[in-house]
Amino acid sequence: MSSKRVVLTFPPEVVEQPVVAIMVKQYEILTNILRAQVHEGEVGRMLVELEGDTKKIRAAIKYLKEIGVTVEDAIRDIALDESSCISCGACTAVCVPGALSLHGEEQELLLNRKKCILCGFCVDACPLQLIKVKF
Template sequence: MKKRKLVLLFPEKIVTRPITYKLVKEFDLEFSILRAEITPDVEGRMLLELSGDNDQISKAIEYLENTGVTIQEAAKDIIIDKDSCVDCGECTSICITQALSLDNKTGKLIFNKDKCILCELCLDSCPVRAIKVNM
């Protein structure tokens, strides 16, 4: 099973259509909405993780593009500067998905990229600015 994180941009004319429903029904894909900003009759932006057969994911992406959805790979990554990080744990308290945690034995910061939804809350919580976004 393949996984891909995508950013979907919905123009105003299709923002209220049940497009993601078809990803399950017609392409047998699983998806997780990691982040969404939808304004009916204006626009929509969604960070989605698709899981399923690689061919089906490709067909689903083609379907989305044909319906007018703009698709971008989720190219953002959270980068932690290990030299600057003081392992204070401030970022772990704000991380809603627990992608950031402190190792119980070493006290060092651990980042689990698979759990990260790129909400960027950790950026402002870091007192030494050791957390950055790589675009």
């Protein structure tokens, strides 16, 4: 038995497929959905913990990739250095769940951790490298 925490990105045409049910039935993997943002006709994102036989997890990930789902290792947390932020908005632009946003006249950057799905996209987006990955 092993477990793996991954971020799944679903293209719009796959969002409505019963992917989680297939993972459970066909691959016998416990799929614990930790965060999800899935809407019909849009790109969907899910942070999931997969638990099961290592070979079956590998096979399930292969299946996901074959149907067009992007599978990335999840990060544990992010750390943000707001004090040096220039409010350029590069990170908010890539934050699909809207966890990062600019507020008020000062365009202060705020992080709503409840919305964050730990995809890590904002880390690469910041030109000043103010967002760090925590594993």
